[in-house]
Amino acid sequence: MNQRPVGLPADARHRLTADLRARSLAFPEIADSTRSVPLIRESWAARLAALPAMLKRVETAASPDSYETWTYLGLKTSLARLEAARRDIVAMLIALAPFDLRDLPGPGDRESVDRNQSAVDQPAGSLTLAPDSSEGDSATATKADILRSGLLAAVDRVIDAALDAIEAGNKPPCVTVDLAALVPPVPTIAVPDRGTALAVAFGMRTVPVDGDGTFSASRVLEAHKYANSFLLAYLLTHMQAFGLAPTDDMLAMILVTGWIVQAPDAVLAWQTLRSTVLRLENAERVAGAVTEHDSTSSEESDAETHAVASEGSDAASGDPRRDVLSAVLAHLADREEALRQSRRIIQSSTRVLRSTTDTELAAHALADVYRRLVEGPVRQYGWAMRCLAAGSWSPPPMVGSLKDGFATDRWLSAALIPKLLPEVRNGQAHEALEWDGLRGIFVVEGVEVTFERVNIATTDCMSFTLGCEAAFVHWRALAAVPGAMFPAAGQPGRMAEWRRVEAMFGTNGLLIDTFTFNALRLEARIERLDIEDINPALQALVHARQLLVHVKSFAYLISGSSEAVIEVDASALDATHPVWLHAREHFDSMPLSTFLPANLNARLRHEPEDTAIQAVAWIAADCALGAIDGLPPIWQAEHLLLVRLRLEHTCLALRHTISIHQRRRPLEIVLSILDHVRDDLAMLLPFTRAALVDELPALISLRGLWTAWGPVSRMPGIDSVREDPSSAYHRNPKRRTISPHNRWINM
Secondary structure, eight states: OOOOOSSOOHHHHHHHHHHHHTOOSSOOGGGGOOOOBOOBHHHHHHHHHHHHHHHHHHHHHHSGGGGOOOSHHHHHHHHHHHHHHHHHHHHHHHHTTTBSOOOOOOGGGSHHHHHHHTTOOOTTOBOOOOTTGGGOOTTTOOOOOGGGSSHHHHHHHHHHHHHHHHHTTSOOOOOOSOGGGGOOOOOTTOBSSHHHHHHHHTTOSBOOBOTTSOBOHHHHHHHTTTOHHHHHHHHHHHHHHTTOOOOSOHHHHHHHHHHHHHSSSHHHHHHHHHHHHHHHHHHHHHHHHHHHHHHHSOOOOHHHHHHHHHTTOGGGGOOHHHHHHHHHHHHHHHTHHHHHHHHHHHHHHHHHHHHOOOHHHHHHHHHHHHHHHIIIIIHHHHHHHHHHHHTOOOOOOOGGGHHHHHHTSHHHHHHTGGGOOHHHHHHHHTTOOEEETTTTEEEETTEEEEHHHHHHHHHHHHHHHHHHHHHHHHHHHHTOOTTOOSOOTTOTTOOOHHHHHHHHHHHTTOOEEEEEOSSSEEEEEESOOOGGGHHHHHHHHHHHHHHOTTOOEEEEEETTOSSEEEEEEHHHHHHHHHHHHHHHHHBSSOOGGGGHHHHHHHHTTTSOHHHHHHHHHHHHHHHHHHHHHTSOSEEOHHHHHHHHHHHHHHHHHHHHHHTTOSOOHHHHHHHHHHHHHHHHHHTOOTTEEHHHHTTOHHHHHHHHHHHHHOOOOSSTTOOOOOSSOOGGGGSOOOBOOOOSOOGGGOO
């Protein structure tokens, strides 16, 4: 028989149940997620395996045995346990929300994927995915619609039954439903590993990682270099899955997606992303509210204002709640280069960890990775999150004091404090850490720590870091100034310059393994360089020069080689840039003559000066003749306009090439002839026959030089031709039609 409360009126009971009764029956905005992000089976299994214990806590908290004490405080405590049990389940369901209910097109749905990818041999190897293999047999495949599985509705029915009884003055009824039976199985759509997850996330047949096995946005862009709209469809879907607004920066969206998917624990990385974004949004709202309040509040008297100012009040520095967001962003921007270098060292130690068979070396490599993660990104990002939530900024403390700072933040306390292993960090930093290979444990000053504990802490710190970086990259991208079409250093909201350079290699079809730039010479190691890659490679360097202004020389090396195949000085790239701008404005693709200044500078490292100059003069003549010979037998007005623009462009390229070289006679000869050809073409009217144009004396002279001086190679030492050449390489540039939608071509 249910026991009725003693001395607890109905209104008191209703007050106690009100908060839980008023719980949100719907998920936050993430409930409308597209749930498109692939998650590996191991992660699915671990999360789903944790749900039965959570559901058991709900059953226990809703059972009549939990309501033996009918005092106000006792009932309040029991209901708090029930509310906490439900909150944990909601948190788990939200944590799984972005993942794996995929209806994205597969790699086979784009005809050009096979063409672009079949010859690519990436370090992680090719994937043998059929167009729909990631989803299994369509008749039997299970997808994880975890938010609409009915699980939470069943939990809420149990809670409502308990609340109904309590409000009526009775104990809750016994729970008869088996909630654990409602936990869905691991979906068959789940992928086996992170490499496959990355490929699926971007609609690729190969794994987008560089030579170190690190996720490479550049390789994603290379795979989609002729199909950005296909890539954009994936990115917009993933942004909706994460509950994030799309940005004008495709690179930022690629990195956000790739970092979450690549994380050792993608769910933890996503939870970190979400928590960080919510803190940023709240800090922005608070800052706006404080500013609005300041602007509308009544003014102090002049005398009072003067008195406060004369006393050295902190008012001059502003309300800390208004300043915390800008202070956090400024601090992280100032630490960007240090964090980049820290990431490189961590990746280096990770390579040792993966490659060595020496367990002692592997153990200390793991400890080194852990220490650097905690001292570097975990310290910086964790403290930034703490300050955003606290509403005030202070510089990050030393690692030893982090625990106290995180302890006041419930999310950080749960996510990070268990991962802070002071014995391991201090022992590694002070050369006091020992590896006991017989027992397989770390030992430092009498304290023993298992390898597995350090490994879990390290991978969780990596996942936390990737989630934070994704959040701050997305936040900065939202502030990017739209319409900034051309790369330049210091553009607000854009990615770090080196990341944009790396992306430019990919958009120009180059498979980058590694590149170094923290010196006067940039070295990019690429998998291959064919004839059709020469001008795209030079174009990437033109952009790199605009972004990395400290670099004086830019070089490509084939991976495994020590000699540069192309190297260009900054001065030559500066001379090329205005020619590139002219081409960008007028043509839908780059004429071959666009990169004459850079081409000549690169050739001088491989050929005698006279040979190099004559070769570049021949390329200019060849580009001009290609523009003329590519027109139909009868020239209409648009053909005349196009050929005049093409010849104007070639002359501009010649003039900028001449400006940086003293021995330039062949270049001047071709330029003079082209000026005469342009004068002759200016006199022509529409419906001119191409055969008549061929009789122009200046054009006959140009063809004579072309025959006498050529043919020449596009670049000395590069003569390989792709088995699958792109159609764009052989197509003559046409006049560019300005699109009214420039938003998605910003980088």
